[in-house]
Amino acid sequence: MVHTASLEARPDPAAYLLLQFLAWIADRPRGYTETMEAWRTSCPRLPVWEDATAGHLVRLEAGDATTGGDTRVLLTEAGEALLAHA
Template identity: 50%
Template sequence: MEAQPSLIMVQFLQWVADRPRTYAEVMDAWRSSCPRFPVWEDARAEGLVRQAGGEQGKRRVELTERGRLALERAAARV
């Protein structure tokens, strides 16, 4: 059984899922230099989000299938 995502990870995944987001938007809203708050880095490392299409700052950030499943599991717990 996979570990349940943290609340901040669920919030991040929901934010990404709410509407199309660019990489620049994600970095603006979620970039952190705090080692205790690496939600963007963790989401990428865990395969929950990916970048697709476009130029660097305009690339879309979207949930992967694994990210969608994690979000659905989190919603089912509520």
């Protein structure tokens, strides 16, 4: 039997995945197409893109040469702050 206290003490794997996603975005310019290919999932337990957009942690911006003209995915101030405090 698993005690409730031990479940509450366990870190949420989805939170770690979200931080990994934010670090990946922060690493270098990322295009929307590249981001979707790397991070889109049909698993309802791992909605990284959905969590990041709903939480206003990433934003979209018109593309440029760094993304081959593809829409850019960037961290918002909230995304940068969350990553900095992780």
